[in-house]
Amino acid sequence: MSFPPFITRLGRGVKSTFRTLAEIIYGATIHEMVRDLRKERAHLEHLFILIVFGDILGIPILPPYYTLHLLPYIAPNITGWKRSLLRERDLTDLCDQEIG
């Protein structure tokens, strides 16, 4: 069954308005929770990479045989990990995550 173009346009408009509202409410509620969880996971991952592949940053950790097995899995994250670890931070960096 086809609707007149006016009704179709109206339906699209209503749908788009609801989607926008839903996204805004998501941003005001869940978004930060998701970010915090992502951060938690990323911090653990970064810590793991630091312990296992610290030599990439100049920390004298001899890469044992097994860490080489992990290298293919870690490789895609190395650039982001280095940037995140070496980035200078101060209190103003924490404003969004601690206060929100």
Added chain:
Amino acid sequence: MNAVVTLLIGLVAIAVGYGVYAKSINKNVMNPDEKKATPAKMYMDGVDFTPANRNVLFGYQFKSIAALGPITGPIVAVQWGWLPALLWIIFGTFFIGWVQDFSTIMMGVREEGQSLGALSYRFVSPRARTILLTFIYFYLLLIMGAFGKIVGYDLMTNPAVPLGVLLVIGVGLLAGQMTYKWKMDIILTSAITVILAFVGIWLGTLPGVKNLFLAINGGETSPVVFGSVTQAQFIWSLVTLVICYFGAILPIWRWAQPINYVAFWIVFLGIAAGTVGLLVWRPSIPADFPAFTNWNGNLCAASDCSGLEKTPLALGALWPLLFVTIACGAISGWHSLVSSSGTARQLESEADALYVGGGAMFLEMFLAVLSLLTAVVGVGATTGFAGYVGMIAAGKNAGVFAVGLSEMMSRIGVPTSFGLPYGSVFLTLMALTIMYLVVRFMRVASAEFMGDKVPLFKNATFGSIVALLLSAVLIYTGFWARIWVLFGGANQLMAALTLLLITLWLMSKGKSYMWTLIPFVFMYITTIGALLLTAYNTIHQVMTTPGLAIDLVVGNWLAGLIAIYLVISALILGWDSLQAFQRQRAASVEAKAKV
């Protein structure tokens, strides 16, 4: 004038401010490039830099900037009359507020997502960053003092409120358990917990419960414990601090996050119901509610105070104090911190900056106008101007909002017997959700400042207790209105610093900068004036008032000294800024000469 007309004026200001002025600046000065990769895309690491949809980011930005400031500030500022408060909210947002929020995001995006601290180090001076950090610490402490006093002295002392607040906190913890441990669907979790929260608020209004809390308060007239602090104020301020302690110590997913989530729905539904109620009601601003009282914000000169137990504190000169009394809602330095560290690192496209930064600020302006109306028509239409004066005199600043909101909600069928405690729980939650995160932040700050010298500060419990003790001193002493002005002052100084940074950044890029320089000069001079006046008022009051209670003496000295410290910091910052300004001008003259 009708209240709906006031809302329409706000909407017109948004249409012109956002649709004409902001868009013209965006197009002619900032020239956003949709194709240019933002830091969120370039440096995506899943930690700080992650692109997010513009609507999601709008919600995030609005939630981050709109707390108790845009609600309480306008209510207090009505002491000068509703017209000056309304004009500052509209013109402050129009010429300064959105400018700061939007430009900070753009500066962050164009400068690879650097934080405000790093940018002030680079563009102003190394010590500018240190000053910024001390501003932040004082700002946080003053938040604790101002919000803590609102909750402990004003809202929770109403016997219909504490049970509702405690049960909402309990329901929030349940929400965390359901989401993270039982892995339940978020929609089901939301429905169950929000309904339970409403039931909790209703339980608090039952006569038996109210009598219980009245007994805890020590009766209708709560006895004085020390100085001028009553038993109810002492107990509920302490409870507030204990809640903050748990919020600071427990993992964020266990306490802060789920409680904030449930609180969001209480607040969101309250604002929606209040707005609809106002539109249905369409009241006129009462004839006895003055558009302008007097230049000193002295309510007793505008109304008869002879029947009042306490005389309301005259805030002082309209300029500069009005401009720091309403901080959030017109302009706030805190927004710049959120914009640079949070939003700028999640922006998917440069073209979204105006919608997210400017749009959220204009929406906050609308919230501030709505809050102003709760005092003027919500309270004014029922008890008249004298009712407002009586509540301010009794220290019920936040209570004004609760009364006004309940009056608006009553027009759509919500009984005031529920609406009144609901309004108080709404505000208490708004304050608490910020306060325990502030303590978290303060302990991180003290660990960074002091951790190397005193390793004990690295201990989370110790750091939190120190932060709470400092907060307790501010809560239990002095006048709330003074702390509020100082809180606004620290906030506006941060805003001035940000506007200066943006000006220097625009100069370095060879762009037009008068639209940020003029707001900076205005905010800088106004804030220093406000802080000097507050220092004078507080110390002068101690010197000239015989028999002032000990807590008020301590509080006034403390407020005076903090004000003086902030002024000295601002002057050092001004000097550094002047030098940075001259450096930039010399650099641009040199660059032109080379061309």
